[in-house]
Amino acid sequence: MSNDALEALYPFLHGVRQDGASLETRLLESVRAKAEDSVIVKRRFFEENAERVVAAAKTIAGSYRRGGRLIAMGNGGSSCDASHVTVEFLHPITAGRPALAALDLGADRAMLTAVANDVGFTHVFVRQLIALARPEDALIGISTSGNSENLLAAFVKAKEMGLATIGLSGGDGGRMAASPALDHCLVVATDSVHRVQECHVAIYHIIWDLVHSLLADDRGAALAGPKR
Amino acid sequence: MKYVDEFRDPDKARALIAEIHKLVARIDLCRVRPLQVMEVCGGHTHTIFRYGIQHMLPPEVELVHGPGCPVCVLPMGRVDDCVALAERQGTILATFGDAVRVPGSRKSLLQAKADGADVRIVYSPLDALRLARDNPGREVVFFALGFETTMPPTALTVQRAQAEEIRNFSLFCNHITIIPTIKAILDSPEVGLDGFVGPGHVSMVIGSAPYQFVPERYRKPVVIAGFEPLDVLQALGMVLAQIAAGRAAVENQYRRVAADAGNAAALAAVHEVFELREFFEWRGLGSIDHSGVRLREAYAQFDAERRFAVPNVSIADPKACQCGEVLKGVIKPWQCKVFGTACTPEAPLGALMVSSEGACAAHYQFGGSVRINAPANGKAPVP
Numbered sequence: 001m002s003n004d005a006l007e008a009l010y011p012f013l014h015g016v017r018q019d020g021a022s023l024e025t026r027l028l029e030s031v032r033a034k035a036e037d038s039v040i041v042k043r044r045f046f047e048e049n050a051e052r053v054v055a056a057a058k059t060i061a062g063s064y065r066r067g068g069r070l071i072a073m074g075n076g077g078s079s080c081d082a083s084h085v086t087v088e089f090l091h092p093i094t095a096g097r098p099a100l101a102a103l104d105l106g107a108d109r110a111m112l113t114a115v116a117n118d119v120g121f122t123h124v125f126v127r128q129l130i131a132l133a134r135p136e137d138a139l140i141g142i143s144t145s146g147n148s149e150n151l152l153a154a155f156v157k158a159k160e161m162g163l164a165t166i167g168l169s170g171g172d173g174g175r176m177a178a179s180p181a182l183d184h185c186l187v188v189a190t191d192s193v194h195r196v197q198e199c200h201v202a203i204y205h206i207i208w209d210l211v212h213s214l215l216a217d218d219r220g221a222a223l224a225g226p227k228r
Numbered sequence: 229m230k231y232v233d234e235f236r237d238p239d240k241a242r243a244l245i246a247e248i249h250k251l252v253a254r255i256d257l258c259r260v261r262p263l264q265v266m267e268v269c270g271g272h273t274h275t276i277f278r279y280g281i282q283h284m285l286p287p288e289v290e291l292v293h294g295p296g297c298p299v300c301v302l303p304m305g306r307v308d309d310c311v312a313l314a315e316r317q318g319t320i321l322a323t324f325g326d327a328v329r330v331p332g333s334r335k336s337l338l339q340a341k342a343d344g345a346d347v348r349i350v351y352s353p354l355d356a357l358r359l360a361r362d363n364p365g366r367e368v369v370f371f372a373l374g375f376e377t378t379m380p381p382t383a384l385t386v387q388r389a390q391a392e393e394i395r396n397f398s399l400f401c402n403h404i405t406i407i408p409t410i411k412a413i414l415d416s417p418e419v420g421l422d423g424f425v426g427p428g429h430v431s432m433v434i435g436s437a438p439y440q441f442v443p444e445r446y447r448k449p450v451v452i453a454g455f456e457p458l459d460v461l462q463a464l465g466m467v468l469a470q471i472a473a474g475r476a477a478v479e480n481q482y483r484r485v486a487a488d489a490g491n492a493a494a495l496a497a498v499h500e501v502f503e504l505r506e507f508f509e510w511r512g513l514g515s516i517d518h519s520g521v522r523l524r525e526a527y528a529q530f531d532a533e534r535r536f537a538v539p540n541v542s543i544a545d546p547k548a549c550q551c552g553e554v555l556k557g558v559i560k561p562w563q564c565k566v567f568g569t570a571c572t573p574e575a576p577l578g579a580l581m582v583s584s585e586g587a588c589a590a591h592y593q594f595g596g597s598v599r600i601n602a603p604a605n606g607k608a609p610v611p
Contacts, residue, residue, distance in 0.1 A: 002435075002492045005499035009376070010407050010438055011518060026506070 034194075041195045042202050045188050053203060056184040057210035059164045060138045064215060068136030069101035071163075073125045073154060077197055078142040079106040081168075085140065085204040089211075097212045103132065105154075125154035135162030140204075143167070144196045146174020146187070155181040168203060170196030235456030236279075244461040245284050251468040257422070258288035264420060265289065265467055266413070266557055268406060269427035270297030270585025271455050277590035279457040289468070292419075292557030293587035295409060296427055298374045299326050300579040300586045301510045301555065302402060307332035309538040310400055313369050314345040316536065320363060322356035323371035325349045326583045331576060337371075353385035353399070360389070360397035369532045373402040377429040379521065380494035383501035386523065386530050398532040401522050404508055406430050407438045408519040414446050418558050423467040425460065426452040428482040433498075435490025436478050443476035454482040501527055511579060512552025551578035554587055561588040568592065 007014045046053070060070060070089055072082035082104050089102035105125045106112065115124045125141075133139070139158040141151040146169035155165050159181040166184045167176040173187035188199040252258050267273060273293045276282055282291050295301050311332050314321035321337065328338040328349065341347035346366075350356050356370035372382045382399065389397045406427060413419055426439055431452045439450045449470035453463030463481040470476060480488055501524060508520025523531040532538070549571070550564040561567050561580070571577040573589055580586035584593075 002490060002495045005495035006434065006438060006490075008499055008504070009405060009434070009521075011504070012408065012411070013438060013441055 037192070038195055038198050041188065041190050041192075042199050045199050045203075049186060052184060052186055053206060054210060056166045056186060057207045058214060059166060059183060060140075060207065061211045061214035063136055063138035063164050064100055064211065065218065066136035068134060068138060068163075069103055071103045071105060071129070071133060071137055071139045072142070073105040073139070073151060074142035075106075075148050075150065077193075078144060078148075078168075078200070081142045081197065081200055081204065082106055082140070084201070085142075085208070088205070088208045092212070094212075097216075100211075100215075105129075122149045122153050125150050126157045129154055129157050129161065129163075133158065133161055133163055138164040138166060140166045140168070141176070142200055142204075143174065143176060144170040144193045144200075146171065146176035146185075152176065152179060152181075155179060168200045170200075232456070235454070235458045237458065240458055241284075241461060244458065244465055247465050248289070248461070248468060249286050251465065251472050252286045252288045254472045255288075255468065257471070262288050262290040263422045263468070263471065264292050264557070265423045265425060265464060266292040266294045266421050267425040267453075267460070268294040268296040268410060269425075269430070270300065270583065270587075271429070272425055272427070272453060272460055273297070273587050274585050274590050275455055275457060275460050277587075277594040279460075280594070281457060281460055284461075285464070289464070292421060293554070293561075294413065294424075294557065295510065295513060295555040296375070296406060296430075297580070297583050297585040297587075298378075298402070298404060299330055299583035300551065301404070301513065302327070302330060302373060302579060303509045303511045304331070304333050305509070305540070306402055307336065308334065309533075309540060310371050311335060311337060311340045311345075312539055313400055313532060313536060314340045314347050315343075316367070318366050320346045320348060320359055320366050320368045321371060322348050322350045322359055322368060324351075324373070326585075327371055327373060329576065329582045330579050331582070353382050354388075356399075357385050357389055357394065357397055360394050361392075364396060366396065368397050369536075370397070370399040371402070372399040373404075375404060375406050375427070375430050376433045376498070377427075379403050379498045379502060380433060380491070383497040386501050386527050387497065389530055390527065395529075398530045398535050399523070400532040400538075401502075402520070403502065404510070404520045405518075407434075408516050409510070409513070410439075410442065412513065412516050412519075413557075414442070414448070421448060421557070422471060423449040424451070425463045425467065426450045426478075428452060428454050428459070428486055431480070431482065431486040431490070433491050433494045435486070436480050436488045437490075439478045443478060447476045449476045450478045452478070452480045452482050452486055454485065500524075510555075512555040549578040551580045551588075554580055561591040564588070 072086050074082040086102040086104040089100040092099060105128050112124050115127045141155060143151050152175055158165050165182045167182045168186050169176045170188045171191055173185060176182060177185045177187055186203055188196045190196060276291060307330050314337060323337060329336050337347050353370050356368055360368035436452055442448050442450045449467050451463040451466040453459050459481060466479050466481060502521040503524045504518045505520040505522050507515040507517045509515050528534050548566045553559045554561055554564060566577055567588060571581050573581055573592060576582045580588040583589060
């Protein structure tokens with residue numbers, strides 16, 4: 001009986017594998033539940049924040065109109081998102097949409113490691129902004145917690161330099177939501193990091209699309225020439 | 229006191245410490261880096277700090293304080309769930325004393341009590357069952373937490389509740405198991421340990437066999453230890469003796485209480501009443517597979533999570549909180565940015581400062597504050 005009890009408490013010690021059929025059922029249920037959660041989070045976010053998303057897109061489009069670029073930053077998974085949003089703008093997959101200048105502050109590992117090693121990780125994005133950013137640029141920072149020190153520091157510097165600033169955050173928005181250095185902060189109000197990240201992807205894809213729609217209007221007007 | 233004073237004999241302690249020094253001199257690895265030995269159990273952490281054992285050891289031996297404090301590893305979301313249960317109309321929430329001050333995202337159980345919830349401190353789950361018997365018109369929920377040590381009394385209480393057909397009793401089950409956690413620590417890339425002082429009272433229930441995977445798969449010694457200072461010193465000596473001899477095995481220093489075969493009756497009750505959860509969240513450590521238990525279907529009527537709606541939300545720790553790093557032994561309590569400043573026993577940010585078995589609370593209480601005031605030249609100040 002003791003062996004049975006110990007085997008039940010610590011299956012990994014006894015090479016006990018889960019029953020195939022019940023495992024399969026649980027896995028399928030897990031897929032459905034998580035997918036459903038993801039849909040609910042996205043639907044709720046866009047129902048509550050559609051106007052904010054449009055406003056953020058207008059700000060970014062405004063930067064492009066002034067000859068600026070989109071600069072993106074994030075840590076970890078959000079760094080992948082920063083890289084993703086950059087390549088969306090640099091390499092549009094839709095015919096007829098022009099490539100737009102975008103910069104990922106996480107791309108240069110020599111710079112990241114140099115600043116992190118010599119000064120501190122809080123400064124890895126700030127130092128790059130000082131060298132590279134111009135007032136007509138827009139800075140987008142992505143963080144599931146909203147509390148990453150290096151993003152917060154970069155937003156403050158960007159605001160000092162005159163950039164437009166947009167944040168994507170999660171949970172309760174963290175310190176990003178409360179920071180006066182952000183012109184826009186889009187908060188996905190859930191504590192699941194994965195659900196936040198999934199929604200962030202949808203947000204910046206939609207923003208990319210909106211920016212192009214806004215700029216296409218300008219291009220259309222330019223082609224049409226002045227009204228007679 | 230008989231059977232206590234013998235285990236606190238200073239002459240015997242000096243002899244054990246001298247033996248430890250001799251063993252360290254024989255271990256070549258000590259010339260490269262300190263040996264790191266983890267005491268898993270919070271009770272051992274308390275003994276170490278209370279008797280200043282860490283100061284008696286040679287500098288080549290570093291004690292790493294493990295996650296064996298069930299209150300300390302309770303995620304904030306589970307505290308919130310418990311507060312929600314306590315705040316239900318007509319509910320009596322019965323809990324062990326060291327859980328009442330653990331902060332949730334809104335409040336602790338103590339604060340909920342101050343706000344009007346009926347929270348009562350008990351010393352046994354049987355006390356909670358008695359409350360249910362004495363208050364048939366109220367729901368009594370017992371906040372069941374602890375490692376394998378406290379699972380048997382909870383299991384036996386549930387069996388008694390079923391036998392007596394008590395309908396107004398349930399438990400909010402947060403029992404966790406230490407064995408998968410030891411494995412998770414060994415698999416963690418940030419942690420580099422040379423041996424373990426094994427939990428004495430958990431071993432009283434499960435015996436010594438479940439630890440065999442540590443020497444077999446990871447080549448690290450495990451010595452199950454008692455809780456008096458001589459127990460801990462002897463166990464440390466036994467760990468170092470194995471390292472010096474190039475061996476790795478499970479040894480039992482606590483045979484007077486923990487039989488190698490464990491306690492069959494206790495295991496039977498646990499097996500009858502509980503089943504494994506797929507995973508359970510540990511504060512600071514994340515989710516660990518098969519590390520928590522819940523009531524079996526046959527006892528579902530006593531499961532508060534199935535009877536009542538609990539929020540069941542995962543809450544992130546405060547950003548400043550470094551309980552996770554302390555629990556894994558990556559940093560020492562005094563290296564936490566908020567230790568002794570924003571986080572004190574009076575106003576704890578994290579659970580390690582709440583429970584007396586928590587490394588931070590133990591360090592704070594038993595004179596670790598000299599490290600906070602260490603001068604810039606790196607030398608320890610004169611206390």
